[in-house]
Amino acid sequence: MFARLSSVRSCIAVAALVPALASCGDAPADPAPLSAEAEASVIVENAGAPDDRLAREIDDMFTKDGVGETRAVVLMYGGQVVAERYAPGYDRETLFVGWSMSKTVTAAMIGMLVADGRLRLDESVPIPRWQRPGDPRGEITLRQLLQMRSGLEHDESGDPLYETSLVRMLLLDGRDDMAGWAEAQPMEAEPGARFEYSSSTTVILADIAARVLTESDDPDLRRQAVDTFLKARVFAPLAMESVVPEYDAAGTLIGGSLIHATARDWARFGDFLRNKGSYRGSQLLPRKWVELMTSPSPRSAHYGLQTWLNRPTDLTDNHPLFPDRAPQSVFAMTGHMGQYVIVSPEQRLTLVRLGHSNAEERAVLKQEAADVLALYPVR
Numbered sequence: 001m002f003a004r005l006s007s008v009r010s011c012i013a014v015a016a017l018v019p020a021l022a023s024c025g026d027a028p029a030d031p032a033p034l035s036a037e038a039e040a041s042v043i044v045e046n047a048g049a050p051d052d053r054l055a056r057e058i059d060d061m062f063t064k065d066g067v068g069e070t071r072a073v074v075l076m077y078g079g080q081v082v083a084e085r086y087a088p089g090y091d092r093e094t095l096f097v098g099w100s101m102s103k104t105v106t107a108a109m110i111g112m113l114v115a116d117g118r119l120r121l122d123e124s125v126p127i128p129r130w131q132r133p134g135d136p137r138g139e140i141t142l143r144q145l146l147q148m149r150s151g152l153e154h155d156e157s158g159d160p161l162y163e164t165s166l167v168r169m170l171l172l173d174g175r176d177d178m179a180g181w182a183e184a185q186p187m188e189a190e191p192g193a194r195f196e197y198s199s200s201t202t203v204i205l206a207d208i209a210a211r212v213l214t215e216s217d218d219p220d221l222r223r224q225a226v227d228t229f230l231k232a233r234v235f236a237p238l239a240m241e242s243v244v245p246e247y248d249a250a251g252t253l254i255g256g257s258l259i260h261a262t263a264r265d266w267a268r269f270g271d272f273l274r275n276k277g278s279y280r281g282s283q284l285l286p287r288k289w290v291e292l293m294t295s296p297s298p299r300s301a302h303y304g305l306q307t308w309l310n311r312p313t314d315l316t317d318n319h320p321l322f323p324d325r326a327p328q329s330v331f332a333m334t335g336h337m338g339q340y341v342i343v344s345p346e347q348r349l350t351l352v353r354l355g356h357s358n359a360e361e362r363a364v365l366k367q368e369a370a371d372v373l374a375l376y377p378v379r
Contacts, residue, residue, distance in 0.1 A: 034059060037085065041073070047082035048348075049375035057372045058083055061353060066364040068338055068357025072096065072263040075372065076271050076350040081264065087355075095242060095260040096354045099335030102245075103202045104293070105234070105269065106255035107146060107306035108277075109209055109226075111289035112233050114142075118212045121146075126211050127183055127204070137183075140191045142208070145201055146305040147297035151189040154182065154198035165200050170257070177250040179207030195300035202256030202306060210252060222251030237284050238272055240265040257336070263352050270333065270341035270350040294331045308332045318359070325370040327378055338362050342369055347376040 034052065038059035042051045054075075062070045062085065071090045075083040086094070098105075113119045121143045124130070130137040140150050154165040161167055165185070168174050174181025182200035189196075206226070214225035227245065230253075235243045242265045246258035261269075272278075273293070277285030293305040301311040302320060310321040310330035321332055326344060333341040338357035343350050351372055357365050 031056065037062075041085035042083050044080065044082045047075075048077040054083055054372070054375055057368070057375060058085055060371065061365065061368045062087065064364070064368060066361055067368055068355060068361035068365060070353060070355040070357075070365075072352065072354040074263045074267045074352040076267050077376070078348045079271060079275075081267065084263075086263075092262060092264060093242075094262060095244060096263060096266065096339070097257075097335075098259045098261065098266065098333070099257050099337070099339050100199065101266065101333035101335040101339050101341055102254075102259035103199075103256050103306040104273075104333040104341075105230075105259055106202050106205050106209075106253070107293055108234060108273075108285055108289075109230060109255075110142070110146065110205055111277075111285055111293070111305075112229075113209060113212055115286050115289065119208070125204075125208050127208065129183060136187050136191075142205075144192045145205055145208075147195070147299070148197050148201055148303060148306075149192050149195050149297065149299045150198075150201055150204075151187050151191045151193060152182075152198070152201070153185045153188040154196060154200040156197050156199060165198065169200050169203065170254075176248060177252070178203045178248045178254065179252045180250065183207070193299070195297065195303060197303075199256035203252060203254065205306075206253040206255035209255075219247075219249060219251030223247045223253075226251075226253050233284065234269075237282065238265075238268050238279055240268055263354055266333075266341050266354070267350050267352045270343045270352065273331075274343045274345050274348070274350055294329075304331065308334050318363075322366050322370045325367075326373050330373070338365055340369065342373070344373055344376075346378045347373060348379065349373060349376055 034055055038055045041058045042055050047054055058073055061067060061073055071087045073085050074081060114121060119142055122141050124138050125142050144150050156166050158164045169178050169181050182204050210222045210226050213229055214221050242262040244260040246254045248254055273290055276287040277283060277290045293307045295304050296309060296311055297303055301313045302309045308320045310323050310326055311328055312323045320334055321330060327346045329346050330344045338355050340353045351369060353369060
């Protein structure tokens with residue numbers, strides 16, 4: 001009798017400690033079998049992590065409740081694509097708009113111009129209307145623009161949305177000359193005083209690039225100058241053959257939002273930054289510039305030069321990444337509605353996720369991305 005009672009008590013104790021067990025002696029249920037699509041996502045024999053676990057974590061990015069619509073995932077490990085999967089209707093040839101991932105490409109272009117001696121980080125930028133006597137905008141430096149702390153009156157979100165700088169510039173009164181519209185906005189703070197994320201700021205950077213690459217105001221010549229530079233210095237050397245940048249009617253690269261590329265080409269660019277601007281032995285972008293891109297700005301611990309950082313901040317929620325679950329060296333290109341190129345140098349990883357997720361879904365999705373990273377050791 002007492003032995004039986006002891007057994008019952010043991011059963012109750014185990015069930016209390018392990019709620020997944022329905023009764024004493026039950027083992028945890030085996031996970032559901034992977035689908036053919038999930039199994040096929042791991043495309044090499046040595047992916048750096050157990051194939052079944054990696055396939056399952058990638059599958060969760062497509063199928064788990066609450067992640068939104070995932071259209072593409074590409075994972076590079078040690079410079080090699082080790083896993084890849086697409087939703088129905090998408091494939092390796094599909095061009096995906098980067099939205100704000102485009103900002104990081106623009107920052108790399110600016111870095112090359114700085115390296116060429118055509119721009120200086122801590123000097124006033126070459127925008128004629130800002131150089132008029134008494135204009136406080138003449139004090140804005142290139143570094144401040146890159147770190148989103150120009151002090152200009154730009155807002156990325158608000159109510160009503162159609163009155164925000166983002167919508168007015170892209171779709172309404174600023175759409176034909178986006179840089180002209182963005183540069184005409186007044187100051188609302190001292191240059192450098194505070195962080196304010198803004199796509200308008202990146203369009204100004206794209207205009208600056210055009211101004212140093214050509215003296216012409218002709219839209220076609222401006223477009224040609226920037227397009228030629230990007231292809232010759234970035235896209236062709238990286239074998240990013242799919243990239244399609246968009247320009248406005250004034251010939252300015254819409255560098256804050258409208259660069260299109262395949263998932264693999266987005267991954268190539270992220271892995272290029274993981275390698276500190278080097279590709280196959282060629283240093284295309286100075287290492288120091290990539291280090292600047294991935295270092296916190298004075299006004300935002302989680303933002304560098306047009307690049308998001310996995311650093312702890314005072315944000316209580318809605319952190320752009322996951323500093324509690326991955327190395328602080330992780331950085332990312334992120335875009336509207338859940339576009340991500342997540343780079344972990346210490347794990348030799350570049351993870352691309354493209355799709356459509358709202359704010360609530362992105363919170364879930366980021367944890368799924370962190371699960372993928374967690375499969376790999378930190379070196």
